[in-house]
Amino acid sequence: ATAVRALEMAVPGGELVTLDRDRDGDLFHGAVVALGALGVVTRLTLDVVPTFEIRQYVYDDLNYEQLLDAFDDVVSAAYSVSIFTDWRDPVRAQVWLKRRDNGPGRAGEPPQHWLGASLTTAPRHPVPGMSPVNCTAQLGEPGPWHERLPHFRLGFTPSSGAELQSEYLVARGSAVAALHAVAELREQVAPLLQISEIRTVAADELWLSPAYRRDSVALHFTWVADEAAVAPVVSAVEHALGPFDARPHWGKVFTTPPHMVSRLYERSADFTALTQRFDPDGVLQNELLAACFSRR
Secondary structure (H helix, E strand, O other), X not given: OOOEEEEXXXXXXXXXXXXXXXXXXXXXXXXXXXXXXXXXXXXXXXXXXXXXXXXXXXXXXXEHHHHHHOHHXXXXXXXXXXXXXXXXXXXXXXXXXXXXXXXXXXXXXXXXXXXXXXXXXOOOOOOOXXXXXXXXXOOOOOEEHHHOOOOEOOOXXXXXXXXXXXXXXXXXXXXXXHHHHHHOOHHHHHHHEEEEEEEEEOOEOOOOOOOEOOOEEEEEEEEOOOHHHHHHHHHHHXXXXXXXXXXXXXXXXXOOOHHHHHHOOOOHHHHHHHHHHXXXXXXXXXXXXXXXXXXX
């Protein structure tokens, strides 16, 4: 979302409204992540950079204690880093390193062994036991960024295809403690989990972004497709992450009470005022918006 430089919206009154990062500043930051509450986005202007190539490498069997001890080194080891674990005991991790083939982040060929983990010699899928045929090319094969930064190839089923997902963002400085909290729940989490991904997200200025004004670590959970069984485990994870002000991903499954969700976003009152400005009659309101951003 931080690539958005300007956006055009059709607002409930029928007008087309354009907001620009340079011209509209704070108002723009309130509108980029807006949950559909302000209008229908009809046009975007995006920042772009010259195309670049990425090489993707995967390491197997990173020890959990080693991961925690060297967490900052692990998540800083490449242009993009994803850590996958199923939280089964003993906890092991798979690390996907996406390195720029030129420019910043290019650091030569990776070692065969790193922090006790081993460089893979065959492609991997994040979910144990699944075929890697739908995954983007690994083993250091260079390719354009849009064919390497995603984990799955365009036009193919991502992940397992039948799943529920949750994701929570905590401040980067709280990441290790938050991981400890999830590890304490592994006996509840693991049986319903397909895979969990850990990644970093840079701070931004977008009011409703889970990374608003704090460098963050995202804890993602891909669950089995059983809503009744998953719901109480999601609640348990949220309770464990509560002390770290974990912000739930808006587009994934969460049970955090609305009053707590709004508390996690310091610009909630400003966003509520913004919805009243662009949609005074509440045409775009729904149950989630009404609960999290009460206009009473």
